[in-house]
Amino acid sequence: MNETATAPTAPLRARAEIDLAALRANVRTLRARASGADVMAVVKSDAYGHGAVPCARAAVEAGARWLGTATPEEALALRKAGLPGRIMCWLWTPGGPWREAIEADLDVSVSGMWALRELVAAARETGLPARVQLKADTGLGRNGCQPGEDWAELVAEALRAQSEGLLSVTGLWSHFACADEPGHPSIAAQLTRFREMLAHALALGVRPEVRHIANSPATLTLPESHFDLVRTGIAVYGISPSPEIGDPADCGLRPVMTLSASIALVK
Numbered sequence: 001m002n003e004t005a006t007a008p009t010a011p012l013r014a015r016a017e018i019d020l021a022a023l024r025a026n027v028r029t030l031r032a033r034a035s036g037a038d039v040m041a042v043v044k045s046d047a048y049g050h051g052a053v054p055c056a057r058a059a060v061e062a063g064a065r066w067l068g069t070a071t072p073e074e075a076l077a078l079r080k081a082g083l084p085g086r087i088m089c090w091l092w093t094p095g096g097p098w099r100e101a102i103e104a105d106l107d108v109s110v111s112g113m114w115a116l117r118e119l120v121a122a123a124r125e126t127g128l129p130a131r132v133q134l135k136a137d138t139g140l141g142r143n144g145c146q147p148g149e150d151w152a153e154l155v156a157e158a159l160r161a162q163s164e165g166l167l168s169v170t171g172l173w174s175h176f177a178c179a180d181e182p183g184h185p186s187i188a189a190q191l192t193r194f195r196e197m198l199a200h201a202l203a204l205g206v207r208p209e210v211r212h213i214a215n216s217p218a219t220l221t222l223p224e225s226h227f228d229l230v231r232t233g234i235a236v237y238g239i240s241p242s243p244e245i246g247d248p249a250d251c252g253l254r255p256v257m258t259l260s261a262s263i264a265l266v267k
Contacts, residue, residue: 014261018050020058022238022254027062029252030232033219037226038210040066040088042233044074050237050257053081059236060085068231072101072108079104088133088171091143098122098130107131107170111143112150116157123166133171134158134201138193138213139186140177147197155201171210172201176225179218180242187218191225217241220251 031039041059043052056067056078066086069075075089076097089101090109099122101108110116110132123130134154137144145154161167174194178184194213201208211227216235218225234241238255240248248255 011262014259016049017258017260018054019254019256019258020054022256023050023055023058023236024062026236026238026253026256027059027064027232030219030230030235031063033252034230035223035226037212037214038065038229040064040068040212040229040231041236042068042231043078044068044070044233048234048237052078053083055236055256056081056083066229068233072097072106075106076100076104079106090133090135094118099126102126102128102130105131107133109133109135109173110154110158111135111137111145113154113157116154116161120161120166123161129165130167131170132158132167133173133208133210134169134206136172136174136194136197138174138190138197140175140190142175144174147193151197151200152204155204155206159205169206169208171212171229172198172206172208173211174213176213176215176218179215179222179225180245182217182221182242182244187222191222215241217245220245 027041041064043056046052047055066088067078069089070091072089075087078087086107088107092115098119102122103126110119119130119132135144136151137146145151158169162169176190178186198211210229212229212231214225214230216232219230219232235253238248238253240246240251
């Protein structure tokens with residue numbers, strides 16, 4: 001991204017150039033590989049260091065229907081910058097900005113009862129329904145609701161709040177642990193668990209807009225995991241998610257960042 005300096009500065013020791021045309025091309029490639037599912041472009045951590053706002057805009061221009069961030073603060077910053085459409089965030093801690101997220105029309109992820117209670121309380125305060133996606137822990141162990149009684153309780157309570165007009169369950173989702181290792185036994189196990197947890201939620205009456213578990217490597221190698229939406233992170237920036245999958249060119253991707261530096265010494 002070219003920027004014009006407003007004042008004289010010292011010579012740059014290093015420079016990162018961001019090619020947004022390459023990012024757009026990568027999003028189009030991932031859309032073609034998504035088996036008809038929508039694409040979420042993940043722009044967490046300042047778009048992996050590439051610049052969240054310009055990358056988010058470029059991804060949307062290329063057809064990404066969703067944007068994803070880790071924290072609510074990242075998602076709120078996108079809204080403040082004028083990004084429209086669907087934005088989802090998933091890493092919450094107690095006392096987070098639930099009210100602000102509801103007012104900004106974000107999709108927020110809930111993994112447990114404490115988060116659901118805080119979200120419902122914020123929805124009562126705002127008088128607006130929250131958009132919530134329930135996350136199932138199918139084996140990654142990072143966050144998400146455990147299967148069994150915990151999942152049954154979370155789904156039932158979310159549906160109760162939905163019946164009161166306090167929220168809308170817009171999605172059911174999970175995350176692979178080892179999709180970057182093709183053939184790893186956890187992949188099939190997680191898919192099976194996800195389908196079981198989906199079936200339970202659907203049987204109770206959840207009617208989500210989207211079901212999703214596929215990350216970048218799963219988008220490229222596991223069409224059976226695509227469901228309604230794929231969450232593409234590192235691949236958006238033209239980086240292969242795994243050496244076993246191939247290099248970026250093998251995946252039809254173009255690197256978005258080029259690093260250069262001044263030479264100080266040659267021996």
